[in-house]
Structure formats: C-alpha cells, structure tokens
Amino acid sequence: MATQPPPNLPVMYNDLRPLSSNEHGAYHSRPSDKAPFFARIHAVPLTIDEFIHAQRHTPIVFSSGENSVPLALFGLNEGVNTFVDEEGKPHNPFYVPAYVRRYPYLLARLRPEVDELSLCFDPTTDLVGAFDEGQALFDDEKPSEHLNNVLKFCEDFELAGQRTTAFMNELKGLDLLIDGEVSIQPEGSDQPFVYRGFQMVSEEKFRELHGDQLRKINQNGILALIVAHLFSLSLVRDIFARQMSQGKVPGAPELTPVNA
Numbered sequence: 001m002a003t004q005p006p007p008n009l010p011v012m013y014n015d016l017r018p019l020s021s022n023e024h025g026a027y028h029s030r031p032s033d034k035a036p037f038f039a040r041i042h043a044v045p046l047t048i049d050e051f052i053h054a055q056r057h058t059p060i061v062f063s064s065g066e067n068s069v070p071l072a073l074f075g076l077n078e079g080v081n082t083f084v085d086e087e088g089k090p091h092n093p094f095y096v097p098a099y100v101r102r103y104p105y106l107l108a109r110l111r112p113e114v115d116e117l118s119l120c121f122d123p124t125t126d127l128v129g130a131f132d133e134g135q136a137l138f139d140d141e142k143p144s145e146h147l148n149n150v151l152k153f154c155e156d157f158e159l160a161g162q163r164t165t166a167f168m169n170e171l172k173g174l175d176l177l178i179d180g181e182v183s184i185q186p187e188g189s190d191q192p193f194v195y196r197g198f199q200m201v202s203e204e205k206f207r208e209l210h211g212d213q214l215r216k217i218n219q220n221g222i223l224a225l226i227v228a229h230l231f232s233l234s235l236v237r238d239i240f241a242r243q244m245s246q247g248k249v250p251g252a253p254e255l256t257p258v259n260a
Contacts, residue, residue: 011044012037012103014124018110021141029146030134032127035088037103042075044099047160048167051225055232057094058083059239061180062199068168068177070229072097073239076195077250082242098157104128107154117158119151170222171201174213178202182233184240193240193249200233201226 009016019027043061046054048070054060059073074081084090104125107117121128128137135146143151171177180200185192206226209217217223243249 010106012041012100013106013122015122016106016108016120017123018108018118018120019137019147021138021143024130025138025141026130027128027137028131028134029128029137029150030131033089035084035100035103036086037088037122037125038100039081039084039086039088040079041100042078042080043071043073044097046070046072046097046099047157047164048225049160049163050095050097051228053095054097055228055235057235058232059235060229060232062168062171062177064179064197064199068172068199070164070168071198073236075248076236076239076243077248080243080248082239082246082248098153098160102154102157105150105154107158119147119154167222167225170217170220171226174205174209174217176201176205176226178205182236184237186240186244195236201229203230206230 046060046069050072051060051070054072061071061073062068063071074083083092083094104122104127106120108120109115110118110120136144137147138144177199178201180196180198182195183192184195214223217226240249
C-alpha cells in the first residue's frame with residue numbers, strides 16, 4: 001500500500017505537494033462535515049487493523065492483479081458511493097477507513113532513489129490553506145502539535161500497510177485467493193446482475209487447511225481476519241439494495257478494480 005507521488009496518484013488525490021514551513025507557514029487545517037473527495041469513490045484500501053470494525057458495515061474484498069490489497073466496498077460500480085450524498089455527507093453512521101480519514105495528507109517518496117518519506121498534502125483541497133480559521137500547521141516555523149498528530153497518524157497508517165502486505169503474502173503463500181464473482185437476481189429482472197473484477201478467499205480451500213497451516217494462522221491472527229472477510233461478503237447484497245434504492249444500478253454492472 002505504498003504511496004506514490006505524481007503521476008501515479010493514489011485514489012482521491014488530485015495532486016501532491018510536500019509540506020514546507022517556508023511555503024506553508026501560514027497554512028491552517030479546518031474541519032468539515034462533508035467529504036466531496038469521497039463522494040464518488042466506490043472502494044478504498046483497507047488495512048488489516050480495520051477488518052473487525054469495517055466488516056460490520058462494508059464488504060471486504062481484495063483487488064485484482066499481482067499486488068493485491070484489501071478493499072472496503074462502498075458501491076459495486078465505479079463512481080458509486082452508496083454511503084454518502086453528492087457532497088460527501090453520510091446518510092447514516094458507518095466506519096470510515098483510515099485511508100479516507102488521512103486525506104488530504106500522506107507520506108510520499110518524492111524521488112524513487114530516496115527511501116525517506118515526506119509528509120505531503122493535496123493542494124486542491126479546501127481543508128488546508130492560507131485561511132485564518134482552523135488549526136495552524138506550523139508554529140514559529142516548527143510543526144505544530146496538530147501537524148505532529150497528522151504525521152503520527154500517517155506513520156501509523158504506513159506501519160499498518162506493512163502489516164497488511166505481510167498478511168497478503170501469507171494469503172498468497174497459502175494459495176487461498178480466487179477470482180470473485182457475485183450474481184444477484186433482483187425481483188422482476190430477467191437477467192442477474194453479475195459483479196466481477198475482485199478477489200476473495202476460497203471457502204473450499206480455507207476449509208481444507210489443517211495441521212500446522214491452521215495452527216499458524218490461528219496463532220498469528222490471520223484466521224480471525226479471514227473469517228471477518230468472509231462474513232463481510234454477505235453485505236454485497238446490501239450494497240446492491242442501496243444502489244437500487246438510490247437509482248444507481250447501471251445496465252451493465254461490473255465492479256471496477258481500484259489501484260491503491
């Protein structure tokens with residue numbers, strides 16, 4: 001789940017700029033009750049630290065491709081978020097992934113040859129800027145307490161991302177991931193709606209684990225994470241029902257993979 005600077009921008013980010021006391025010494029961060037940057041996002045990366053909380057609200061699947069990551073689904077089609085309105089205001093309370101709460105900040109590697117990560121932000125946001133209200137980012141050219149808290153949150157997110165990468169490697173080592181498919185036949189519809197473009201844990205392969213394999217994933221906590229993922233899949237039909245009620249079910253549905 002490593003973050004990359006332009007041109008490979010992560011989902012939700014329109015641009016990236018490193019924070020600097022010289023350039024942004026008068027900047028403030030202000031809260032908002034809406035998140036327009038999230039309004040049309042149907043899936044975001046999720047860390048394993050969040051599985052237990054997230055599985056109560058959203059399906060947890062895995063992106064397609066070699067470098068697969070866990071995803072929390074908020075809609076089944078690209079551009080559809082059933083949990084918030086067009087301004088990003090929630091319809092009802094739900095678990096908001098750390099990936100979303102981190103915005104507009106992130107730690108990014110500014111040059112490929114340098115390992116050090118720098119705290120950056122999306123300059124197109126209205127959450128951070130040279131306005132009077134809000135919490136100052138710098139105090140006498142030094143990071144403010146607020147900015148230090150932001151940095152700590154971003155650092156914790158990166159560490160959780162490393163744990164998540166290790167988890168994904170374990171799933172691949174156990175050969176548990178398969179291409180996912182969900183078929184939903186609404187009442188009155190001649191054809192089912194079929195959603196693909198994601199991966200999931202094979203229940204059949206999961207049941208075949210035994211002995212040392214099962215003991216290992218029980219001891220390292222992976223067993224609970226797999227169970228949370230499998231339980232959450234029942235919520236796919238709830239997401240579909242939300243889309244139906246909101247009039248957001250396209251005629252040719254397909255779950256679009258997300259690049260994290």
